[in-house]
Amino acid sequence: QVPLVESGGGLVQAGGSLRLSCAASGTTFYGYTMGWFRQAPGKDREFVGSIRWADSSTPYYADSVKGRITIFKDDGKATTYLQMNSLNPEDTATYYCAAKYGYRSVNANDYEYWGQGTQVTVAS
Secondary structure (H helix, E strand, C coil), X not given: CCCEEEECCEEEECCCCEEEEEEECCCCCCCEEEEEEEECCXXXXXXXXXXXXXXXXXXXXXXXXXXXXXXXXXXXXXXXXXXXCCCCHHHCEEEEEEEEECCXXXXXXXXXXXXXXXXXXXXX
16 A cells, blocks of 8 residues: 555646645654655656654755745645745656655655655746
């Protein structure tokens, strides 16, 4: 059973916005950090941002996307969201959500659970 399921990807024009969702199921993620990563063809998986589950701490963002993205969550729906604004073609990638127990990490290898990914394509 896959505990994380992303949705919301698609094709968007440069300058547009998208909101991705990551729904958790089958596992209680209390005490976990939920991370968002992206991977473009031929490139390494890149940390985008993270948020603590069931915690009031503020989200953490990679410098490369800071100011253009917002991560937030709905504990009742067991869902985290990645709101992306002012998208540009360099944002084209497969976006993944992931979960790790404990505090944040920018290292993909530290995350235990992964979603299947959702494709985001930004047209110029």
